[in-house]
Amino acid sequence: MNRSQLEHILKLHHREAYIWARHCCQFDDELAKDMLQQSYLKILEGKAKLKDATKAKTWLFSIIRYTCIDSLRKGNKLQALGEKDDFIEPVHDTEELNFEAILSQLPAMQKEVIISVFYHQMTIAESAEILQISLGTARTHYERGKKKLKELILKSHILEYHGK
Amino acid sequence: MENDQLIEDFFSEMKKQDQNLPIPEFPETKVSTFNWWFPMGIAASLLVGGLLWYQQEPAKEAPNEVIIISLQENENQQQTLIIEEKAYIDVWESSTSSLLTEF
Numbered sequence: 001m002n003r004s005q006l007e008h009i010l011k012l013h014h015r016e017a018y019i020w021a022r023h024c025c026q027f028d029d030e031l032a033k034d035m036l037q038q039s040y041l042k043i044l045e046g047k048a049k050l051k052d053a054t055k056a057k058t059w060l061f062s063i064i065r066y067t068c069i070d071s072l073r074k075g076n077k078l079q080a081l082g083e084k085d086d087f088i089e090p091v092h093d094t095e096e097l098n099f100e101a102i103l104s105q106l107p108a109m110q111k112e113v114i115i116s117v118f119y120h121q122m123t124i125a126e127s128a129e130i131l132q133i134s135l136g137t138a139r140t141h142y143e144r145g146k147k148k149l150k151e152l153i154l155k156s157h158i159l160e161y162h163g164k
Numbered sequence: 165m166e167n168d169q170l171i172e173d174f175f176s177e178m179k180k181q182d183q184n185l186p187i188p189e190f191p192e193t194k195v196s197t198f199n200w201w202f203p204m205g206i207a208a209s210l211l212v213g214g215l216l217w218y219q220q221e222p223a224k225e226a227p228n229e230v231i232i233i234s235l236q237e238n239e240n241q242q243q244t245l246i247i248e249e250k251a252y253i254d255v256w257e258s259s260t261s262s263l264l265t266e267f
Contacts, residue, residue: 014190019182037191099178118175146171153174 001050009056010040016120020061023115024068027100031071039067055129061116062130102152110145113138226251 010017021032021039039060042048048063050056103111109131116127128138228249236246 011190015187018187019185022185033188036188040191099174099181102174114171118171119179146168149171149174153170 001053003044006043006050009050009053010043010060013057013060016057017060017064020116020120021064021068023103023119024065024112025072026104031068035064035068035071038071039064042067058122058126058129061120062132065112065130098156102149102156105152106145106148109133109141110148113141114145114149117142 017039018032018036021036022029025031025035039048042063043050043060048059050059052059103115106114112131113124113127116122116130117124122130124138124142125135127142128135131138133141228251230250230253232246232248232250232253234246234248235243237243
């Protein structure tokens with residue numbers, strides 16, 4: 001696949017790719033921009049190769065995710081996987097639903113599976129491919145993530161109701 | 165499914181909010197295409213220069229510092245001393261070696 005074809009794919013998914021980069025970079029806009037640019041460079045310089053054109057979006061998301069992980073790891077911002085598994089902080093923002101704050105309370109893997117499925121309209125299998133985990137593991141993260149997210153949403157609704 | 169609706173509504177609201185999110189322009193990525201002609205040209209120039217320099221400076225001959233005096237018989241069966249100046253010596257025989265062999 002030549003450079004112009006790759007650029008066309010990147011332009012096609014640019015908006016979603018940026019939003020995904022934000023999700024992977026803990027909603028840090030500037031870091032997301034940098035990571036997106038780095039990911040594009042990796043692709044255009046041929047460091048990452050697309051084998052199956054039908055899986056372009058999955059492939060692109062996977063590259064972005066790993067670029068973000070590398071960067072966060074270097075900056076020691078990455079939370080160890082599963083660190084928050086049994087810990088849910090209350091949401092304090094009672095004025096309006098703070099999506100980012102709620103999602104940030106999910107464990108990293110659960111958050112990524114849930115966001116890729118519900119926000120980016122991917123299947124659990126595609127999500128597993130992006131995260132490079134087995135389908136079974138992705139399903140587990142999906143189920144647990146859903147359960148936790150529901151609790152968090154309900155809690156935030158209750159706080160919102162009482163706040164008003 | 166009812167509970168999934170809760171999550172779907174959550175993300176639908178989130179997406180609505182993200183509609184206002186400023187999306188950066190597609191970056192103009194300049195891929196660093198390394199031009200191999202430059203280093204190859206430099207290497208070739210150095211090689212040619214090196215070869216020319218090597219050819220221009222022939223190896224210097226060693227100075228004739230060895231004087232060989234030998235006693236040889238000429239065609240008239242007369243012994244004569246021949247003195248030669250050379251840079252090296254092929255065979256060297258000790259002047260006292262005859263003492264070892266003849267006694």
